[in-house]
Amino acid sequence: xxxxxxxxxxxxxxxxxxxxxxxxxxxxxxxxxxxxxxxxxxxxxxxxxxxxxxxxxxxxxxxxxxxxxxxxxxxxxxxxxxxxxxxxxxxxxxxxxxxxxxxxxxxxxxxxxxxxxxxxxxxxxxxxxxxxxxxxxxxxxxxxxxxxxxxxxxxxxxxxxxxxxxxxxxxxxxxxxxxxxxxxxxxxxxxxxxxxxxxxxxxxxxxxxxxxxxxxxxxxxxxxxxxxxxxxxxxxxxxxxxxx
Amino acid sequence: xxxxxxxxxxxxxxxxxxxxxxxxxxxxxxxxxxxxxxxxxxxxxxxxxxxxxxxxxxxxxxxxxxxxxxxxxxxxxxxxxxxxxxxxxxxxxxxxxxxxxxxxxxxxxxxxxxxxxxxxxxxxxxxxxxxxxxxxxxxxxxxxxxxxxxxxxxxxxxxxxxxxxxxxxxxxxxxxxxxxxxxxxxxxxxxxxxxxxxxxxxxxxxxxxxxxxxxxxxxxxxxxxxxxxxxxxxxxxxxxxxxxxxxxxxxxxxxxxxxxxxxxxxxxxxxxxxxxxxxxxxxxxxxxxxxxxxxxxxxxxxxxxxxxxxxxxxxxxxxxxxxxxxxxxxxxxxxxxxxxxxxxxxxxxxxxxxxxxxxxxxxxxxxxxxxxxxxxxxxxxxxxxxxxxxxxxxxxxxxxxxxxxxxxxxxxxxxxxxxxxxxxxxxxxxxxxxxxxxxxxxxxxxxxxxxxxxxxxxxxxxxxxxxxxxxxxxxxxxxxxxxxxxxxxxxxxxxxxxxxxxxxxxxxxxxxxxxxxxxxxxxxxxxxx
Numbered sequence: 001x002x003x004x005x006x007x008x009x010x011x012x013x014x015x016x017x018x019x020x021x022x023x024x025x026x027x028x029x030x031x032x033x034x035x036x037x038x039x040x041x042x043x044x045x046x047x048x049x050x051x052x053x054x055x056x057x058x059x060x061x062x063x064x065x066x067x068x069x070x071x072x073x074x075x076x077x078x079x080x081x082x083x084x085x086x087x088x089x090x091x092x093x094x095x096x097x098x099x100x101x102x103x104x105x106x107x108x109x110x111x112x113x114x115x116x117x118x119x120x121x122x123x124x125x126x127x128x129x130x131x132x133x134x135x136x137x138x139x140x141x142x143x144x145x146x147x148x149x150x151x152x153x154x155x156x157x158x159x160x161x162x163x164x165x166x167x168x169x170x171x172x173x174x175x176x177x178x179x180x181x182x183x184x185x186x187x188x189x190x191x192x193x194x195x196x197x198x199x200x201x202x203x204x205x206x207x208x209x210x211x212x213x214x215x216x217x218x219x220x221x222x223x224x225x226x227x228x229x230x231x232x233x234x235x236x237x238x239x240x241x242x243x244x
Numbered sequence: 245x246x247x248x249x250x251x252x253x254x255x256x257x258x259x260x261x262x263x264x265x266x267x268x269x270x271x272x273x274x275x276x277x278x279x280x281x282x283x284x285x286x287x288x289x290x291x292x293x294x295x296x297x298x299x300x301x302x303x304x305x306x307x308x309x310x311x312x313x314x315x316x317x318x319x320x321x322x323x324x325x326x327x328x329x330x331x332x333x334x335x336x337x338x339x340x341x342x343x344x345x346x347x348x349x350x351x352x353x354x355x356x357x358x359x360x361x362x363x364x365x366x367x368x369x370x371x372x373x374x375x376x377x378x379x380x381x382x383x384x385x386x387x388x389x390x391x392x393x394x395x396x397x398x399x400x401x402x403x404x405x406x407x408x409x410x411x412x413x414x415x416x417x418x419x420x421x422x423x424x425x426x427x428x429x430x431x432x433x434x435x436x437x438x439x440x441x442x443x444x445x446x447x448x449x450x451x452x453x454x455x456x457x458x459x460x461x462x463x464x465x466x467x468x469x470x471x472x473x474x475x476x477x478x479x480x481x482x483x484x485x486x487x488x489x490x491x492x493x494x495x496x497x498x499x500x501x502x503x504x505x506x507x508x509x510x511x512x513x514x515x516x517x518x519x520x521x522x523x524x525x526x527x528x529x530x531x532x533x534x535x536x537x538x539x540x541x542x543x544x545x546x547x548x549x550x551x552x553x554x555x556x557x558x559x560x561x562x563x564x565x566x567x568x569x570x571x572x573x574x575x576x577x578x579x580x581x582x583x584x585x586x587x588x589x590x591x592x593x594x595x596x597x598x599x600x601x602x603x604x605x606x607x608x609x610x611x612x613x614x615x616x617x618x619x620x621x622x623x624x625x626x627x628x629x630x631x632x633x634x635x636x637x638x639x640x641x642x643x644x645x646x647x648x649x650x651x652x653x654x655x656x657x658x659x660x661x662x663x664x665x666x667x668x669x670x671x672x673x674x675x676x677x678x679x680x681x682x683x684x685x686x687x688x689x690x691x692x693x694x695x696x697x698x699x700x701x702x703x704x705x706x707x708x709x710x711x712x713x714x715x716x717x718x719x720x721x722x723x724x725x726x727x728x729x730x731x732x733x734x735x736x737x738x739x740x741x742x743x744x745x746x747x748x749x750x751x752x753x754x755x756x757x758x759x760x761x762x763x764x765x766x767x768x769x770x771x772x773x
Contacts, residue, residue: 021673054423054676112441112457117556117630146523146739148444172440172458190278224634 003070014066016043021060026053034061042067079210079221083237085229088137091236095139098240099164105134105160105235106199107167108145111181116147118169120203122228131229140232151181151188159192159201165200165235170207178207179216186217200238202231251616252697260376260617262644263712266719267572270727275580278534281527282761284446284751286535287311287328287737289497290763292505293380294373296344297464299450307498308447313351323751325548326360327761329373330684334361337368344376360758362681374762378773381542381766384504391507394475395484400745401432402483403690404649405625405658407682412669414456416466420473424503427477427485427673430679434659435488435509436470438462443493443522444747448502462489462499486510488548491536492518493550494528494748500536510589510657511540514550516570519731520739525746537581538767547583548657549574552593552626554736560595560630564610565631565714566736567592571614572719573727575621581656582767585620589657591693594646598638602703604645609707611653612698617712625650627661639663640681647685652696658682 008015018038024030031051038046043065050062069234086094095103107119121128125135125145135142143161145154160164168185171176182203189198215222220234250257288307299305314328332347340356341347350356361369401407409431411422416436423434439456442449452469453461460466467489474485486509490752491500496513503511515533518524540547551567551574558566571590578588592614596603614623627646632639645662650658660678662670670678698704722730765771 019673021671052676054672055428058671058672060676112439148441177457210289 002193003072003206005070006067008064014068015064016067017062017064018043019060019062021054021058023058025056026051026059030059031061034059034063038063038065042069044068056116077211079213081230083234086236088229088232090133091137091232092139094236095137098236102139102141103164103235103239104141104143104161105165105167106143106145106154106161106163107169108157109147109162109168109169109171110149110151110154110185111177112148116169117170118171118208119144119146119167122167122169122204122226122231127228129225129227133228134232136228137232147206151185154185155188155192158189163199165240167200167231168201168203170203170205179212182208182216182218190217200235202234204231245758249700251619252607253612254700255613255614255709255712258684259712259716263568263572263617263719264576266716266723267569267576270719270722271573271576271580274530274727275534275577277527278531281531281752282324282327282759283497283528283531283748283753284324285316285495285497285528285532286761286764287324287378288495288564289501289535289539290327290329290377290761291344292498292501293384293763294344294376295380296348297450298345300349300352303450305447305450306345306352310348312342313354313356314358318360320746321360321482322753322756322758324751325637325756326758327752327755329377329762330361330369330758330760331358332342333369333373333376334359334365335366337372342471362758365658366758366760369456370760370762373760374766375773377762378766378771380501380505381763382772383537383550384543384597385772387504387507388542391484391509391544394478397482398478398481401486403686404622405655406432406486406622406681408433408435408488408624408657408659409675409679410435410437410659412459412503414439414458414460414461415454416452416469417454419460420470423470424473424477426675427474427481430486430674430683431660432483433486433488434470434474435510435512435659436460436462436466438490443490443518443524446494446748446751448495448498462502464502464506467502467508471507488512491540491547492550493522494518494524494532494751496532497535497539500539500543500545503545504539508545510546510548511536512550513537513540513547514553514591515574516731516736517550517553519741520736521550523741523746525749525752526741526743528746528748528752531752533577534581535764535767537578537583538764541582541587542767542770544587546587546622546657547578548624549578549591551591552595553591555595556630560593560597561606564606564711565718567610568613568617568711568715569722570736571618575618582770585618586622588618588621589624590614590618590621591624591626594628594642594649594661595626595630597631598642604649605703606707606727607645607649608652608698609704610711611649611655612704613708613711615653615655616708621637622656624657625655626657626659627665629665632661632663632665634662634667636667639644639665640677643678644681644685647682648689648692650754651685651689651691652693654693656661 005014046065052060124133127133199216202220206224208221210221291307409426410417437459439459449461452465478484488510491511491513518529519526640663664674728743732742
């Protein structure tokens with residue numbers, strides 16, 4: 001694998017664009033400071049293309065320039081999909097084969113987060129990105145608890161519904177609340193279930209780092225842009241392996 | 245043969261009248277239900293209007309302490325069903341305490357017993373409580389007159405739509421400079437987003453607050469601080485800058501009262517939002533709604549309804565008629581509660597998937613429909629959120645089209661869209677870019693509505709007629725099965741909410757024969773004494 005540099009309009013030109021605000025009034029010094037920042041970020045030469053005062057105390061900049069960094073894709077670590085992507089029909093068949101009953105999924109937004117857009121995109125029949133949500137899958141029973149569900153409520157419902165998988169979404173978060181909430185949630189499930197009976201724990205949301213599943217005590221973390229099909233395939237894959 | 249065109253959409257006035265009469269039919273049983281019940285929040289709002297504020301050292305407001313004790317003392321005798329005014333002012337008249345605040349402290353300490361007074365005692369309690377609450381409502385009246393004076397002195401927003409910007413830091417002392425800066429940059433209306441957890445709190449936090457999640461708590465002190473700061477800005481800028489907050493959730497009547505007392509100018513206040521999106525009990529919501537709207541009517545506050553939210557969960561094309569239906573219901577409930585046309589910021593949003601062919605034409609049809617059905621209401625036009633992605637460049641373009649649709653269809657209140665929606669809480673530069681977007685569109689095309697006349701019988705007119713027809717069909721259905729049942733069935737925003745479930749149900753009581761609430765009477769009568 002070869003190393004790469006960004007592409008502007010010519011191979012190897014290394015061109016990037018950057019915008020930011022400095023807390024200073026607009027002046028020649030401010031423009032020079034913006035170039036200095038770009039230089040320090042590895043942009044050289046840095047071309048200041050736009051500087052705009054925003055009130056008396058701030059200036060907004062757009063800078064184009066060549067970066068002197070290279071990237072090496074062979075050194076990048078990501079969570080690749082390590083399960084086959086199935087159609088809804090295949091998921092239904094897999095569930096039938098491995099469980100011989102419907103599979104129950106309980107979903108919720110926990111903590112104070114009131115934004116159900118993520119959980120709804122995955123669960124509601126309406127779906128997301130052209131894919132139908134999990135409610136559409138015949139062999140999946142979906143219980144969507146909605147927003148602002150407390151961890152004890154979630155555990156209780158998961159037990160009552162005999163959930164096979166628990167989906168938690170965290171969209172709007174401040175001060176790492178999504179990480180704290182997720183850890184609290186996984187700890188609560190570990191406490192109230194024997195290890196081999198615990199439902200699959202899956203969290204998702206735009207602020208999560210997909211590599212953090214282990215650290216958060218969950219089975220999978222899904223980031224921005226995840227589709228219902230990916231989640232359904234993952235659940236089917238995991239539970240089929242568990243049943244086998 | 246030919247008749248003059250009727251407005252831009254050629255809507256048949258008889259059809260629109262029919263839609264309104266259906267909304268009235270659907271809403272009337274709900275109003276009756278609201279009149280037959282009270283809630284803990286309505287009773288606490290009454291105590292707040294009578295001047296009881298503050299909280300104990302644990303942060304529990306004195307209105308909660310007092311109302312809870314009264315309810316517990318009268319538990320075997322109807323509890324909340326008589327309202328709190330009679331037992332509370334009876335206790336004051338019996339000399340249990342010199343004022344409400346001492347009475348609340350004694351109640352919390354368990355050193356006073358409440359009873360339901362009868363006969364002359366009841367009459368005296370009624371008179372005394374009415375006097376106390378009337379004083380609070382006169383403060384609300386004074387605040388309203390003060391607003392009128394300030395608008396006259398400083399001038400009003402220079403044009404329509406009013407530019408509406410949000411601040412949401414969680415810390416009122418960070419919010420203030422941000423709000424003042426936003427006003428300097430051109431905002432006519434500042435909204436302080438609430439902390440996400442607040443709608444489910446069954447009490448209003450107290451004092452100036454510096455900790456909130458994705459927003460700042462609505463408290464009386466925060467209201468006062470922000471209003472004072474924006475009064476400074478109004479003076480500096482030579483135009484009255486309006487302040488918005490949220491009268492929603494479990495405490496909406498109390499927050500409405502606080503808004504009236506502190507001269508807030510607009511409140512988000514939807515008749516069904518709490519039911520659908522916060523799973524608050526429908527009866528609780530409708531009772532609290534009616535009271536809070538009566539307060540808003542009295543305070544000269546413009547309400548913003550929440551139809552935009554339906555489109556964040558349901559499809560904006562398929563569900564377009566649920567927006568119109570809800571607007572008609574919101575209008576009925578608002579007018580019944582005494583609000584006037586100029587106070588109805590009926591909501592709708594630019595949420596059609598940009599990948600749908602003719603999406604902009606559809607948006608224009610929907611926005612124009614709202615404009616023509618509610619010609620005198622300052623409609624609240626909400627920016628795209630659902631189809632905003634991390635692609636900020638595309639987002640900025642989409643916001644430009646949103647602004648253009650607003651200009652073309654004469655929207656009254658334009659919530660400024662941020663290209664970083666769904667990415668980060670808006671940065672200073674995001675707000676600047678967003679306002680630049682609005683300014684460009686308004687300067688370039690702000691009066692384009694004068695030239696914009698959709699082709700008779702063309703795509704836009706047809707679509708608008710179709711949506712109106714679908715909303716009439718839905719209203720018919722709601723009248724048949726009843727609004728509560730329709731809500732239970734998931735008619736709005738795809739959310740199913742039965743009337744006997746949801747949060748806050750235990751705070752609802754059916755009024756007894758002896759029930760008395762001076763605030764409700766004074767608001768119904770429009771009286772000052």
